[in-house]
Amino acid sequence: MLKLDHIVMLFLLLWVFSRCKHDAPISSNGAVQLESDSTLTVGAGLVVGIHPVNIPLGEKILITCQNSWGMDVLEKEVNGSSIRLILSKKFTRISGMITLKVFYLGKELGRKQIEVLPKKTAEPLDAYLGAKSILADGKDWAMITAIPTDTFGNPVENHTPITYEILRPDGTQYEIQATTENLVSFQIINSLTKAGKTFIGVSLNGVASREKELLEVADFPVNFTIKADSHSIYADDHQFFKIKTSVLRDRNNNIMPEGTAVSFLCKEPSGTGRFLNSYTIDGVAELSMQNPKEAGTLEIIASVYGGGKSNVLTLDFASPIDHINARYEAVNQRLNVGPLIAQLNQLVPNGTQVKLVFDNNKLPTLLQEVVDGHAYFDFTDLPKGDYPVTIFVYGIGKKFVINRK
Numbered sequence: 001m002l003k004l005d006h007i008v009m010l011f012l013l014l015w016v017f018s019r020c021k022h023d024a025p026i027s028s029n030g031a032v033q034l035e036s037d038s039t040l041t042v043g044a045g046l047v048v049g050i051h052p053v054n055i056p057l058g059e060k061i062l063i064t065c066q067n068s069w070g071m072d073v074l075e076k077e078v079n080g081s082s083i084r085l086i087l088s089k090k091f092t093r094i095s096g097m098i099t100l101k102v103f104y105l106g107k108e109l110g111r112k113q114i115e116v117l118p119k120k121t122a123e124p125l126d127a128y129l130g131a132k133s134i135l136a137d138g139k140d141w142a143m144i145t146a147i148p149t150d151t152f153g154n155p156v157e158n159h160t161p162i163t164y165e166i167l168r169p170d171g172t173q174y175e176i177q178a179t180t181e182n183l184v185s186f187q188i189i190n191s192l193t194k195a196g197k198t199f200i201g202v203s204l205n206g207v208a209s210r211e212k213e214l215l216e217v218a219d220f221p222v223n224f225t226i227k228a229d230s231h232s233i234y235a236d237d238h239q240f241f242k243i244k245t246s247v248l249r250d251r252n253n254n255i256m257p258e259g260t261a262v263s264f265l266c267k268e269p270s271g272t273g274r275f276l277n278s279y280t281i282d283g284v285a286e287l288s289m290q291n292p293k294e295a296g297t298l299e300i301i302a303s304v305y306g307g308g309k310s311n312v313l314t315l316d317f318a319s320p321i322d323h324i325n326a327r328y329e330a331v332n333q334r335l336n337v338g339p340l341i342a343q344l345n346q347l348v349p350n351g352t353q354v355k356l357v358f359d360n361n362k363l364p365t366l367l368q369e370v371v372d373g374h375a376y377f378d379f380t381d382l383p384k385g386d387y388p389v390t391i392f393v394y395g396i397g398k399k400f401v402i403n404r405k
Contacts, residue, residue: 030055032102034112041117042152046092048100048112050076050083055104062103067116068096092116095154118157119150120207127202127209136169136195136216136254144212145186146202155183156204163203169196169216191216195254218254220307226264226300228315235269235317235394236342237293238349245302245310247283255283262287262302269296269317269395293353294395295319321348324391324398335402337391338374347373348393355392359399363387379404 035049052061055078063074069090076083091098095118101111126147134140144164148156162185164176170192178185189198195218202209224246231241243264248256262285264276269292278285285302292298297316303309320342328335335356340348347370354375356366363382368375379387379402387402 030104030109032061032104032110034100034102034110036100036112036114038113039115039117040092042093042095042119042150042154043089044092046087046098046114048085048087050085050102051081052078052083052104059104061109064101064103065091065098066101067091067094067098069094093152095150095152118154119152121148121156121204122151123207125202125204125207125209127200127212129200129212129214132213133215133217134191135219136191136193136250136252137219138191138193138252140191142189142191142214143186144189144200144202145184146180146204146209147184148180148204148207156180158182160185160204165201165203167199168192168194169198170194189214193252193254195250195252195257218256219250219252221248221256221260221304222251223308224248224302224310226302226310226313228313231315232291233316233318234320234343235292235295236320236349237291237352237394239291240288241291241315243287243289243300243302243313245280245285248280248285248304248307249283256280256304258282260285260304262304264300264302267299268292269294269298292317296395319394319396321394321396324393324396326391326398326400328400328402330403330405333378333380333404335377335379335389335400336374337368337377337393338370340370340373340375340393352393357390357392359388359390 031053033051033053035051036046040046055061057078059078060075061078063076063085065072065074065087095116098114098116099111102109126149128145129142131142134142146162148160158181159179162178162180164178164187166176166189167173176187178187195216198214198216200212200214226243226245229242229244232239245262248260258281260280262278262280264278264287265273266276266289267273276287278287295318297314300313301310321340324337325339326335326337337354340352342348350371352370354368354370356377366377368377382404384404387404389400389402391398391400
């Protein structure tokens, strides 16, 4: 019989052997073979065959799949001579390189790269134009950019030829050949000196963009002239006359675009000034103005912001009345100005303004409007005494003394 210490030693060796067999990592000279197409078109399915060599059944391998989108890590169990791997569509919808790697026990056993090629360029070809309008001064410019992609948004390869066809405002038409670089292709379009529209088409192997339209507008206008159409010579604050500019053009003789703002500075015979605005139609701006309310010279000058200005137009207006009738009515304690007779022996229009100025400047100026040829000023609140005044109608003045008893 074996001695007891020999039996204990035998069981101890068996236990150590069993523990070492269970916990120690498996030593392997395993390898894998990866089998798939080396190229494919975006959106197509991708099946990869993985053939393990010297890897025990039941063991697991790790597979990493990486592209520009990101990385997936998959775990597969070795249960035969081959493993079938189907990649998800997110890895085949993006052009570029897919890199597959297989690991076992922390060791890379194999890798394979697969190139995903973009599809045919999608219609319409993406093209962008900016700015939408430029000055027709021969110096300004815009840029047309083409970004051809397939239906998944994948760009075409660098140095892909792009064709730009351009029709200019002066009628010339030409073609430019260019290539893509870093996903895009572009062309600079320098302005001409003739205003109008430039039309641009971009194409690639029969795939066309939408039509692009570039507006080449006139530069700021040069100096221009203004004139008055036939007008009444009377400062009656009642009739109207029209001011018209010449055709506004830039230095290259281009007519200004529709709606160009023109400002008119008007200096009234009274010395007050006002701004009026108009806008061009066919290059001409027109403005209707009311006759001034006082006799004298009306001065008008027009200008365009950032551009030229007009001549100074002077128009002389006469008073529609020759004299002012006035009398003080002691019974009613009021001054009756009227009847006021105009140039055609008619009463002046209702609403005509009459101004009463006290010559001693101690009392405020009074204003009244004419009704049926008369204007009335009430003096019931003034103390008794003499009040020298000047009456103004249409800029004509008349001295008068009011005797308040």
